[in-house]
Amino acid sequence: MTPRxxxxxxxxxxxxxxxxxxxxxxxxxxxxxxxxxxxxxDLHAITVYQKPDELRAKIREIAALFxxxxxxxxxxxxxxxxxxxxxxxxxxxxxxxxxMGWLDRMTQFKAKSAAQESVGDGLFQYPVLMAADILLxxxxxxxxxxxxxxxxxxxxxxxxxxxxxxxxxxxxPATKLPLVGARVMGLDDPSTKMSKSALGAxxxxxxxxxxxxxxxxxxxxxxxxxxxxDFETMGSGVANLLAIFQAFSEWTNDQMxxxxxxxxxxxxxxxxxxxxxSKLEPIQKRYAEIVADPGYLEGVLRDGADAVxxxxxxxxxxxxxRMGIYTPTA
Ligand code: AQP
Numbered sequence: 547m548t549p550r551x552x553x554x555x556x557x558x559x560x561x562x563x564x565x566x567x568x569x570x571x572x573x574x575x576x577x578x579x580x581x582x583x584x585x586x587x588d589l590h591a592i593t594v595y596q597k598p599d600e601l602r603a604k605i606r607e608i609a610a611l612f613x614x615x616x617x618x619x620x621x622x623x624x625x626x627x628x629x630x631x632x633x634x635x636x637x638x639x640x641x642x643x644x645x646m647g648w649l650d651r652m653t654q655f656k657a658k659s660a661a662q663e664s665v666g667d668g669l670f671q672y673p674v675l676m677a678a679d680i681l682l683x684x685x686x687x688x689x690x691x692x693x694x695x696x697x698x699x700x701x702x703x704x705x706x707x708x709x710x711x712x713x714x715x716x717x718x719p720a721t722k723l724p725l726v727g728a729r730v731m732g733l734d735d736p737s738t739k740m741s742k743s744a745l746g747a748x749x750x751x752x753x754x755x756x757x758x759x760x761x762x763x764x765x766x767x768x769x770x771x772x773x774x775x776d777f778e779t780m781g782s783g784v785a786n787l788l789a790i791f792q793a794f795s796e797w798t799n800d801q802m803x804x805x806x807x808x809x810x811x812x813x814x815x816x817x818x819x820x821x822x823x824s825k826l827e828p829i830q831k832r833y834a835e836i837v838a839d840p841g842y843l844e845g846v847l848r849d850g851a852d853a854v855x856x857x858x859x860x861x862x863x864x865x866x867x868r869m870g871i872y873t874p875t876a
Contacts, residue, residue: 551576551722552685554585554627557604558596559742560752561611563822564730567793568691574616576689576722582622583683583854584612589627589634590675593668594658594743606840609847611753614833625850627679632858637671637678639865643708644674648700654693661743677701681716682858689722692729693739712868730790733767736782754830757823764819765812775806775814784811791818794825 553573555565573584586608591601605626612624627633649655652673659665668675673696680688680701688698698721705716730740734748744750748766755763770781775788792802806814836843866873 548581549686550583550683551580551687551689552583552585552680552683553689554587554590554679555608556587556591556742557601557608558591558594559604560750560754561608562740562742562750562752563790564691564740564750565742566615566753567730567790568693568728569689570612570615572689572722577618577622580687583685584617584622584624585627585679586625587627587679590672593666593672594662606843609843610833610836611829613836613843613846614829619846619850623850623853624846625854626847629847629851630855630858632682632855632862633675633678635862636682636865637675639869640678640681640704640708641671641674643711644704648703649673652700653696673697673700674704677704680719681705682861683854684717684857684861685719686717687722688719695721715864715868731782731786733763733786736768736786751822753826754833755826760823760826761819764822765815767815769811774808774810777803777807784814787814787818791821794821
């Protein structure tokens with residue numbers, strides 16, 4: 547049987563080059579080796595307050611970016627999480643077998659809750675919903691950036707706990723990290739990961755930013771006090787710029803060293819900016835064509851949800867049976 551791959555992105559802001567290099571580009575590369583499902587996880591996005599009109603728009607924008615980046619809807623399923631009710635239903639069933647102590651250890655919860663005035667319980671339960679997304683489809687492989695590794699480990703722990711309590715039910719998911727671009731850091735502050743919800747103009751390059759803005763953001767990126775690129779002593783800002791270039795170009799380490807060693811930071815930044823622009827431009831062009839035909843996009847999302855729903859329903863039915871929950875016989 548062809549192994550199944552599943553991953554998702556929250557419609558919680560503008561997709562940035564971290565999301566692209568850490569997730570989307572990797573999905574495009576591997577999609578045809580698997581039975582692939584890619585979700586826009588809107589139920590995850592609302593774990594932090596979203597303005598309803600902006601959320602509605604972002605869901606479609608991100609779906610269009612999936613297509614524009616090269617997800618092939620003839621092969622891969624693209625769907626919105628909330629349109630398959632099994633995600634929310636399985637999340638509750640799994641919540642009941644997940645010890646709170648496991649969730650207490652999640653570093654993303656600590657980071658995200660620290661930035662909120664009032665923290666909803668959904669933010670705490672976020673990793674259980676992510677486990678439900680994965681286990682609902684009995685996914686074998688989950689390609690995520692390094693930042694999501696802890697959540698993926700938790701999904702495996704939950705699956706294992708469920709299997710040991712109620713008998714073998716869930717496939718154990720494995721991860722697939724991109725070789726480079728696994729963790730793109732903020733351009734203004736390379737000690738934090740590039741994030742959709744981070745504020746500040748110099749923080750991220752969004753996938754839909756125009757060339758002028760991309761140049762401006764990258765030229766302002768934080769570097770260090772060295773006069774030029776030194777692979778031995780470089781700080782995290784320079785390492786981040788080089789990692790972005792390498793992830794886009796797919797150059798080898800030897801090529802990177804030969805080309806960039808000793809280069810002044812102004813020139814390095816120019817080259818990172820031009821490489822980024824050249825890779826994003828074709829995606830932006832396809833994006834403009836896709837959003838010009840909203841009927842097409844709605845069709846892709848509807849077909850995607852319809853195709854995966856039977857698998858989701860079957861898993862929820864099995865889990866309920868295993869747990870002894872009422873399942874009608876007629
Ligand atoms: N900086 C990053 N570098 C590499 N990969 C990244 N990803 C996110 N940021 C980086 C990967 O993108 C996928 C989708 O992430 P998400 O939207 O589900 O949630 P996130 O990781 O919380 O992403 P953001 O951008 O930081 O969004 P907000 O600010 O809304 O929380 C995942 O595969 C993730 O690894």
